[in-house]
Structure formats: C-alpha cells, structure tokens
Amino acid sequence: MSVALLTDLTVFVLAVLVGFEVISKVPATLHTPLMSGANSIHGIILIGVMIIAGEARTVPEYALVAVAAAFATANVVGGYLVTDRMLEMFRR
Template identity: 75%
Template sequence: MSVLLMADITVFVLSVLVGFEVISKVPATLHTPLMSGANAIHGIVFVGVMLLAATAASVLGYVVVFVAAAFAAMNVTGGYVVTDRMLTMFRTGRQVRS
C-alpha cells in the first residue's frame, strides 16, 4: 500500500468520525433544517461530476460519472423536497398548495 493511499484512507476515516460526532450533537429540532440545507449545498457535487465527465475515457469512467451524477441529483432534489415539506408546516391555511 502506498503512502499516498494510506494518507487518503486516514483522512477519509477521520472525516467520517468527525462528521458523525458533529451530526450526532445536533438537537432534533435543528436536524431537518440542517440536513436539508446541507443536501442543497451539495450541488457542488455536480461541478465534480462535470470535471470527471471531461476526463472520462473508458466505459468504466462513463459508468462512474453516470452513477455520480445520479446520486448528486438525488441528493440535491431530496434536500429541496425536505426543505419544502418542512416549510409547509409554517404556512397558514390559505398558502398551502397541493
């Protein structure tokens, strides 16, 4: 195993542990707004997908780009759907849309 791969794995594991600690400390009343906002901000993943698409040269590369684009689209769409559902709780009877 190369030194760079070991460093990448170390950073990944540490980021997972820190992310879990941060998210687990969020109170339940803030969890939905925080997660919906974070999912919406993850639209930057589309920029990464476009950069990967420009460098894809094989069938495997195109498959990886397609899967990344699909997951990015689901993540961003889910963020907006959760935000919309959360905001409908605060609308009055006349403003609720079906």
C-alpha cells in the first residue's frame, strides 16, 4: 500500500468520525435547516468528481467515480427538495 493511499484513507476516516461527532450534537430542531444547506454544498463534490473522472484510468477508479457521483447527486437533489419543502411551510 502506498503512502499516499494510506494518507488519503486516514483523512477520510478522520473526516467521517469528526462529521458524525459534529452532526450528532445538533439539536433535532436544527437538523432540517442545517442538513438542507449542507446537502446543497455537495454540488462542490460533483465538481471534484468531474475532475477526478478526467484522471480515472482503471475500472475500479471509474466505479468509485460513479458511486461518488451518485451519492453527491442524491445529496444535492435531496438538499434542494428539503429546502423547498421547508419554504412551503411558510407560504400561504
């Protein structure tokens, strides 16, 4: 295993742990506004996926790009749907 891969895996695992810890401390009343805003930020991840897709050369790399694109797209769409649903509550 290369040093770069080990470093990337370490950063990924730490990001997951920190993200889980931060989100688990948010009160339930703030979850919807916080998550709808955070999910829309996944548009930035889609840009990263497109950049990585240009560098992909092997089948596993293409598979990871496809999975990342699918999850990021689901989060972007979900974030906007949740935001729209929240705004509907304030319309007459």
